[in-house]
Amino acid sequence: MASERSEEIIAALASGRISRREALKRLALLGISAGGITSLLSTAAPRTARAAGRGGSGTVKILYWEAPTIVNPHLAQGTKDFDASRVCLEPLLTVDAAGRFSPVLAANVPSRANGQVAADGRSVVYKLKRGVRWGDGRPFTADDVAFTYQFIANKETGATTYATYDNVATVEALDPLAVKITFKKPTPAWYLPFVGGNGMILPRHALDAYVGSGARNAPFNLKAFGTGPYKVDTFRPGDLVVYSINPYYREPGKPAFDQVQLKGGGDATSAARAVLETAEYDYAWNLQVEWPVLQHLAEGGKGKVITGHGGGVEQIYCNMSDPNRTLDGQRSSVRAPHPFLADARVRQAMGLAIDRMTIARELYGEEGDATVDVLTTPTTYLSPNEKIEYDIDKANRLLDEAGYRRGPDGIRRKGAVAFNVTYQTSVNPLRQKEQEIVKAGWAKIGVGALLKSVDAGVFFSSSPGNNDTYAHFYTDVEMFTSTFGSPFPGTYMGRFYSGDLAKDVPQRENNWSGLDITRWVDKEYNALYEQALVELDPAKNRELWIRMNDRVVSQGVSLPIIDRKQVSAHVTTLDVAENLSPFDAETRNIADWRRTG
Amino acid sequence: MTAYIVRRSVQSLPTLILISMVVFGILALAPGDPLGQLAANPDVPPQVRQLILHQMGLDQPIPIRYVKWAVAFLHGNWGYSFASHVQVNRLILQRLPTDLWVIGSAYLFAVLLAIPIGVLSAVKQYSLLDQIATTLAFIGFSLPTFFTGIVFIIIFSIRLHWFPFIYSVEVHGPVAWAKQAVMPVAVLALFQGAALMRFVRSSMLDNITMDYVRTARAKGLTTWKVIVRHVLRNGLIPVITLLALGVPAIFTGAVVTEQIFRVPGIGSLLIASIENSDTPVVMAITFVYAILVVIFNLIADIFYGNLDPRITYG
Numbered sequence: 001m002a003s004e005r006s007e008e009i010i011a012a013l014a015s016g017r018i019s020r021r022e023a024l025k026r027l028a029l030l031g032i033s034a035g036g037i038t039s040l041l042s043t044a045a046p047r048t049a050r051a052a053g054r055g056g057s058g059t060v061k062i063l064y065w066e067a068p069t070i071v072n073p074h075l076a077q078g079t080k081d082f083d084a085s086r087v088c089l090e091p092l093l094t095v096d097a098a099g100r101f102s103p104v105l106a107a108n109v110p111s112r113a114n115g116q117v118a119a120d121g122r123s124v125v126y127k128l129k130r131g132v133r134w135g136d137g138r139p140f141t142a143d144d145v146a147f148t149y150q151f152i153a154n155k156e157t158g159a160t161t162y163a164t165y166d167n168v169a170t171v172e173a174l175d176p177l178a179v180k181i182t183f184k185k186p187t188p189a190w191y192l193p194f195v196g197g198n199g200m201i202l203p204r205h206a207l208d209a210y211v212g213s214g215a216r217n218a219p220f221n222l223k224a225f226g227t228g229p230y231k232v233d234t235f236r237p238g239d240l241v242v243y244s245i246n247p248y249y250r251e252p253g254k255p256a257f258d259q260v261q262l263k264g265g266g267d268a269t270s271a272a273r274a275v276l277e278t279a280e281y282d283y284a285w286n287l288q289v290e291w292p293v294l295q296h297l298a299e300g301g302k303g304k305v306i307t308g309h310g311g312g313v314e315q316i317y318c319n320m321s322d323p324n325r326t327l328d329g330q331r332s333s334v335r336a337p338h339p340f341l342a343d344a345r346v347r348q349a350m351g352l353a354i355d356r357m358t359i360a361r362e363l364y365g366e367e368g369d370a371t372v373d374v375l376t377t378p379t380t381y382l383s384p385n386e387k388i389e390y391d392i393d394k395a396n397r398l399l400d401e402a403g404y405r406r407g408p409d410g411i412r413r414k415g416a417v418a419f420n421v422t423y424q425t426s427v428n429p430l431r432q433k434e435q436e437i438v439k440a441g442w443a444k445i446g447v448g449a450l451l452k453s454v455d456a457g458v459f460f461s462s463s464p465g466n467n468d469t470y471a472h473f474y475t476d477v478e479m480f481t482s483t484f485g486s487p488f489p490g491t492y493m494g495r496f497y498s499g500d501l502a503k504d505v506p507q508r509e510n511n512w513s514g515l516d517i518t519r520w521v522d523k524e525y526n527a528l529y530e531q532a533l534v535e536l537d538p539a540k541n542r543e544l545w546i547r548m549n550d551r552v553v554s555q556g557v558s559l560p561i562i563d564r565k566q567v568s569a570h571v572t573t574l575d576v577a578e579n580l581s582p583f584d585a586e587t588r589n590i591a592d593w594r595r596t597g
Numbered sequence: 598m599t600a601y602i603v604r605r606s607v608q609s610l611p612t613l614i615l616i617s618m619v620v621f622g623i624l625a626l627a628p629g630d631p632l633g634q635l636a637a638n639p640d641v642p643p644q645v646r647q648l649i650l651h652q653m654g655l656d657q658p659i660p661i662r663y664v665k666w667a668v669a670f671l672h673g674n675w676g677y678s679f680a681s682h683v684q685v686n687r688l689i690l691q692r693l694p695t696d697l698w699v700i701g702s703a704y705l706f707a708v709l710l711a712i713p714i715g716v717l718s719a720v721k722q723y724s725l726l727d728q729i730a731t732t733l734a735f736i737g738f739s740l741p742t743f744f745t746g747i748v749f750i751i752i753f754s755i756r757l758h759w760f761p762f763i764y765s766v767e768v769h770g771p772v773a774w775a776k777q778a779v780m781p782v783a784v785l786a787l788f789q790g791a792a793l794m795r796f797v798r799s800s801m802l803d804n805i806t807m808d809y810v811r812t813a814r815a816k817g818l819t820t821w822k823v824i825v826r827h828v829l830r831n832g833l834i835p836v837i838t839l840l841a842l843g844v845p846a847i848f849t850g851a852v853v854t855e856q857i858f859r860v861p862g863i864g865s866l867l868i869a870s871i872e873n874s875d876t877p878v879v880m881a882i883t884f885v886y887a888i889l890v891v892i893f894n895l896i897a898d899i900f901y902g903n904l905d906p907r908i909t910y911g
Contacts, residue, residue, distance in 0.1 A: 063763070067869060069680035077631075077680060077873075158649040213652060216682040236691055237681035238869050239861035242767055261767055265869070266859045270750075270762070278754055280761050457872060458628045462646060466628045513646075 053253030055245055057595045060257040060574065062587070063281040065271045067238045067264020071224040073200045074152050074159040075216060079585075082197045083285065084241050084262055086585035088135065089226035091199030092126050092145070093191065095583045097309040099378030099487045101191065105129055105140070105201060105227060107177075110190065121186035121536045126194070128177045133248035134203045135225030142173035145194060147204035149181075156212035161198040163491065168193050186534060188541045189488035196486065196583040201227070229255040229591035239264060249591070256594040269293065275569045276303040283570045285586055290430055291365025294567070303571045307366055310377035310582025311564035312483035314368070316354075316423075316438070318347045318557060321519040323422070323474045330508045331467075331474050334501060334519045339417045341476060345402045346419070346447075347556030350477075352395035353441040356388055356561050359434055364562055371563035375493060375549040377484045377582050383546045386553050395445045404446075412446035420448040421476035424468075426456040431479065434561070438479075464511040471512040473519075481564055484582050489545050490533060496520055496552050497529045520557045573597055598902075602895065609891045616887045617880075621666065624876050625659045631679040631874045653679055666880065676877035678870070685881045689863060693848065695766060696862040699778055700847045703785035708840065711790045715797025716832075719805060720824055730794065737791025742784050746857035749780045764860040781858045785851055789843065796839055801832040834904050841897035845889035849882060 068084035069077060076082045092106040101109045107127040110116030116125045132140040149171035152159040159165075169184045171193075181193055193199060203226065210218035225231035229251070230243035243260040263281070271284040276297040287294060287305070298305050318341050319332060327333040340346050356370035372386045404412040404419070412419040423439065425431045432453060439449040452475060454468045459480070467474050484492050498504045498521045505519055506512040525548060532544035552558055566580045577592045631653065650656050654665070669676060675685040718727035754762040764777050804810065805828055813823045850864025859865070863882060870878035902908050 069678070069873075070682070155645065155648055156652075158645060158652055160645070160649075162645045216652070216677075221682065236766070236861065237678065237683050237688060238866055239692075240765065240767060261765070263763065263765060263859065265861070265865055266763075266856065270857075273750075273755065274763055278758065278762070280754075280763055455628075457874075461628060463628055468628075 054249075054255070055258040057256040057258065059259040059261055060283070060590075060593060061281045062260065062262045063266075063271045063274055063284045064262060064264045065266050065268050065284075065286070068241055068262065069237045070221050071232055071235060071241065072202070072215075072218070072221040073197070074148075074157070074161045074202070075221060076160055079286070080264060083585040083587050085200060085224060086197065086228070086587045087230050087241075087243055087260060087262065087590050088224050088228045088232060088246065089200040089202070090228045091196055091201065091584070092128075092194040093196070093199070094581065094588050095191070095196050095487050096578070096581045097377055097379055097583075099380055101195070103129070105132060117190050119536075121183070121188060121190070121534075123180055123182045124190040125174070125178060125180045128179065129250070130177060132227050132250050134205075134227060135231035135246040135248060136203075136206075137248050138203070138205055139176075140201075140203075140227050141176040142179035143176070144201055144204050145179045146171045146173050147208070148200075148202045149193070151202055151207060151211050151215070154212050157215040159215075164192050164198040164486065186536065188532075188534075188536050188538065189486075189490060192486055192488055196581070197585050198486065230260050233259075251591060254591045260590065272297050272569060275571055276300065276305070279303060279571045279573075281571075282574045283568065283576065285568050287567045287569055288430075289567075290363060291367050294367075294569075295365065298569070301572070303569050305366070305567065305569045306576070306580065307565040307567050308580025308582070309379060309563075309565060310484055311368070311566045312481040312582075313371065313374060313376055313560050314434075314479065314481045314562040314564055315374065316350075316477050316479045316559040316561065317473070317518050318350070318559065319473055319476050319478075319518060320521075320557070323476060328508075332472065332519060333507070334498075334505045334521065338476070340404070340414045340419055341421075343402065343414075344555050345398050346404070347559070348554075349395035349398045349445055350442060350447060351556050351559040352389055352391050352398070353445045353447075354438050354559060354561060355390050355441050357390060359437050360562055363430055363433055364564070366565070367567050368562040368564040371560050372553055373549055373563070374482075374552050374558050374560050375489055375545055376563045378487050381489060381542055381545050381549075383549045383553075385546075385550050390441075392441070392444045399445060406446045410443075410446055411448045418448070419446060420450065422452055423449045423477050423479070424452040424454055424459075424475045425479040426459040427453045428456065434479070438561075462511075462513070464508070469512065471506040471514070471517055473506070473517050478517075479561075487583050491515075493529065493532075493545065493548055496522075496525055496548070496557060498522070499526050499530065518557050520555075522551070522555070522557075525551050598899075602899075605895050605898070609895075613884075613887055613891065617667065617670075617884055618663065620883050621663050621876075621880060622659065624874070624879055625662065627874065631655070631876075666877075670881075670884070675881045678878050679875045680870075680873050685877050688866060688878060689881065689885070692850075692861055692863050692866055695764075695860060696847060696850050696864075698774075699764075699781050699860055699862065700785060700851050702778070703782040703851075704789060704843060704847055706782065706786040707790035707793055710786070711793035712797055712833075712836075715794040716801055716824065716829060718794075719798045719801035719832075720820075722802065731798075734791040734794050737787045738795070740788075742788050742851070742854045743857060745787060746780070746784050746854060749784060750857070753780060762858060764858045766861060781851075781854050781860055784854055784857075793836070793839065797832070797836055800835050801828060804828045804832045807831075830904065834901065837900050837904065838897045841893045841900065842890065844893050845886055848889055849886045 064080050066078060066080040068080045070081050071085045073082050073085035073089060090104045092104060093101045093109060094104050095101050103109055105128060107129050110124050110126060112119060128142060134140055149165060149168060151157055152161055152165050167183050167185055167187055168181060170182045172180050174180050206220045207218055222235050223232050229246055229249045231246045233242045233244045235241050241262040245258060268288050272287045272289055272294060274281045275284040277300055279302045294305055320338055320342055321332045321334055322336040322338050323332045325336045327336045360368060360370035370388055372388050373383050375381050399412060404414055407413050407418060423435060425435060435451045439451060442449050458466055458468050459470055461469055470478055470480060482495060494515045496516060498516045504514045504516045506514040506517055528544050528548045532541055535541040535544055568586060570576050573595055575594050575596045577589055579586050579589050677684055678688055714730050718730045721727055750762045753759045760779050761777050768774060810823060810828060813827050850862040852864035852868055855862045855864040856868060867882045
C-alpha cells in the first residue's frame with residue numbers, strides 16, 4: 001500500500017502536478033526513510049525531464065454529431081461510444097485499412113515467423129509493453145487482458161463486442177508481461193480479439209466487481225481511465241466528455257494537449273461548418289454531407305476534409321425469395337423463389353444498367369469510389385477480376401436472349417409477371433438521389449422500379465414486429481451500406497453464407513436475426529466460406545475471400561455501387577497524422593495529435 | 598381556498614394517469630428499439646441482443662412494464678437511461694441549469710419586451726410605432742425557430758464571427774457564457790415575445806373601449822394613470838394564463854432551438870432519447886411536463902382571483 005502511494009506521488013511530481021518540496025513532504029509522511037526518498041526521487045528525475053514536452057497546447061475540441069452515452073467500449077451502442085472510449089483505452093494492436101498491424105499495448109506484432117502465432121492456428125501469445133500504467137497509477141499486466149476477456153465472455157454482461165470473442169476458449173496470463181489466447185477452433189483470424197476498436201483492454205481493479213449483470217452499473221462506464229494518453233474528467237452523457245492528461249501515460253512528451261473536449265449532438269452539416277467555416281471546433285467526425293456542399297464549406301481554407309479507405313460498400317441486395325407470396329405465415333420465405341430475380345441473368349442485367357460513375361462523380365466526389373466489388377477492405381483483399389461496366393445494350397441483349405419480352409408498357413415480362421421491382425432504402429437525401437439514377441437506368445432495360453424509403457431508425461432496427469426492417473426484406477431489392485468491422489472478413493462475408501438455413505436466413509422463427517438477407521443459397525459459396533474460416537495459410541486464405549467476392553458479384557446477388565470512404569475534417573492548425581482506420585476509432589492516435597502554427 | 602386547491606389537485610389525478618398510460622403506450626408500440634444502432638452490427642449476435650433486452654426488462658408485456666414503471670415512479674425512482682445507465686433524474690438535473698439559464702432568460706426577455714411594446718401599440722393604435730411593432734411581431738411568430746436560428750448562425754457566426762454557434766457547458770468566464778447564449782436566447786425571445794406582444798395588444802384594446810375607462814378619464818385622471826391603474830390591470834388577466842402556461846416549457850426545454858445550437862438542455866435530451874427509444878428518459882420528461890402544466894394551470898387560476906375580485910373560489 002505504502003509503495004503504491006509513493007508511486008502516485010512520484011508520478012504527480014513527474015507530471016508537474018505537485019512541487020518537489022510537496023513530494024518530499026508527502027513521502028516523508030508515508031514513513032519512507034531519507035535514503036529511500038532520494039532513490040525514489042532519482043527514479044522520478046528522468047520522467048520529469050521527459051514530461052517536459054507533455055501538454056501545453058491547450059484544449060482540442062472534437063465534434064461528433066452523435067453524442068456518446070457510455071465510455072466503456074464493450075458496452076458501447078455505436079461508433080460514438082467506441083471513439084470516446086478510445087481516447088483513454090487501448091487495444092493490444094491497432095490496424096489500418098490495408099490490414100497492417102502495429103503494436104499499441106503489445107510489445108510486438110505476433111506472427112508465425114516469431115513463433116507467437118501457433119502453427120496449428122489454435123493459439124497466439126502476446127508480449128506486452130513494459131512499464132505501462134493505468135490512469136490511476138496501478139501497473140498494467142497480462143492479468144488485465146485476461147480479465148477483459150472474462151468481462152466480455154460472461155453472457156450476463158451483455159457485451160456488444162461479444163461476437164469478436166466467440167471463438168476464444170481461454171485467455172491466460174503466462175507471466176505479467178505475456179498473455180496466451182487459446183481458440184476453440186483453429187483459426188487464421190488470431191487477430192480478432194484485443195485488436196482495434198473491439199479490442200480495448202479494461203482495468204481489472206476498476207471493474208472486477210461488475211462482471212455480469214451489474215456491468216452497466218459500474219462507475220467506470222462514466223469515468224473511464226485506461227492506459228491511453230487521457231482520462232475522463234467529467235462526462236455528461238449525451239452531451240460532452242472532458243478529458244485530462246493521464247499523468248502515467250508511457251510515452252514521453254505526449255500528449256500535446258492539456259485537455260480534450262468531445263462534444264456530441266446536432267447534425268453533420270453544421271458540424272462541418274463549425275470546423276471548416278468558423279473553426280470553432282478542431283475536428284469533426286463522419287461528415288455524411290453531399291460532396292458539393294462539403295467542398296463549398298472547405299473553400300474558406302480554415303479546415304481540411306480528410307478521407308480514409310474503408311467506409312463500407314453501398315450496395316443493392318437482390319431478394320432471391322418472393323416478397324409478395326406468403327408461405328408459412330411470412331413473406332420472403334427462402335422456400336418461395338422470386339419469380340424473376342431468382343434468374344441470375346436478370347440480376348446481372350440490372351447490375352450492368354447502374355450508372356455507377358455518375359453516382360460516384362455527382363453525389364460522392366471524394367467521399368467514395370465506384371465499385372463492383374463487395375469486398376474492398378482490407379485493400380489487400382480487393383479482387384483484381386471485376387471491372388466497372390455500364391452497358392445498357394449488353395444488359396438488354398442478356399434479357400432478350402433469356403426470352404423476357406417487353407410488354408406494351410415497355411416493361412419486360414416472364415409469363416404473366418411484369419418486371420416491376422420495389423426498391424427500398426433508408427430515408428437519406430443522398431440515397432434518394434441514388435435511387436433516381438438507378439431507376440432511370442433500369443427503365444432503359446425494361447425493369448420498372450417503385451421507390452420506397454423507410455426511416456433509418458426503423459429500417460436498421462431489429463424489431464421482429466416491423467415488416468419494414470432490412471432483415472425482413474419484404475421488397476424485391478434494397479440498398480444500404482455494409483461496413484467492415486474487422487480486418488478478417490468472416491462476419492462481413494457471412495452476409496451471403498447459408499450453411500444453416502434455420503440460423504443464417506432471417507425468418508420469423510429466428511426473429512429475423514440471420515445475416516443472409518438475400519436468402520441466397522449457394523453450395524459453392526458456402527464451401528468457400530467454410531474453407532476460409534479454417535485455412536491457415538494467409539495467401540491461400542486471401543485467395544478464398546477473393547473467390548467468394550467474385551462469386552457474389554458474378555451472380556449479381558449484390559450489386560455494389562460505391563466503395564465509401566470515412567470522411568472527417570480538421571482545422572488547418574491541427575495535425576492528426578494517420579488517424580483514420582476502418583477497424584479502429586478515429587481517436588486511436590490522439591496521443592500524436594498536435595497544433596501546427 | 599385550500600379546499601379549492603385540494604379539489605383541483607384530486608381532479609387532475611385521473612388526467613395525469615391517463616397521460617402516463619397514453620405516452621407509455623405510444624412509446625412501447627413505436628417501432629425501433631434501444632439496440633437499433635447495433636442491428637447493422639453483426640458483432641452482436643441475437644442471443645446477446647435478447648439478453649440485453651431482458652436486462653432492460655423489454656421482453657415483458659407492455660401492461661406489466663407500465664405497472665412496474667408507475668410503481669417505481671411513485672417511489673421517486675424514475676429509472677435508468679437505457680443508453681448510459683445513469684439515473685434519469687440525474688440526467689435531467691444535469692441539464693436543468695442550462696435550460697433555466699438559456700430558456701429562462703429568453704422567456705424573461707420576451708415578457709419584458711412584449712408587455713411594454715404591447716401596451717404602447719394598443720394605446721397608440723395605428724401609429725408608426727404600432728405598425729413597426731406589429732410587422733416585427735408577425736415576422737417573429739411566423740418564422741419558425743429553425744429558420745431564424747440558421748439565419749442568425751449564417752449572419753452572426755459565419756459572416757461576422759461575433760458569436761459561437763455551438764453551446765458548450767465547458768467555457769470559462771461570464772463573457773463566454775453570455776456570448777454563446779446570445780443567439781439561442783434571441784431566437785427564442787423573438788418567437789415567444791412576438792406572440793405575447795400581440796396578445797397583450799389585443800387584450801388592452803378590448804379594455805380600452807370599456808365604459809369604466811371613460812369614467813376614469815371623466816374623473817380627470819391622466820391618460821398614463823388610466824392606462825396603468827385600470828386598463829393594464831384588467832388587460833393582464835388573460836395574459837397571466839398564457840404566461841403561467843409558458844413556464845413549464847422552461848423546464849422541458851426548447852427542442853428545436855437546442856438542436857440547432859447544440860444546447861445541452863432537456864429538449865435535446867428528449868430528442869436523442871426518442872431517437873434511441875430510451876423509454877425511461879422520454880417517459881420522465883413528458884410526465885414531468887404534464888405535471889408542471891397541471892400545476893401552473895392551477896397557479897394561473899389562483900392568480901386570477903387576486904387580479905380579478907369578481908372571481909371567488911367556492
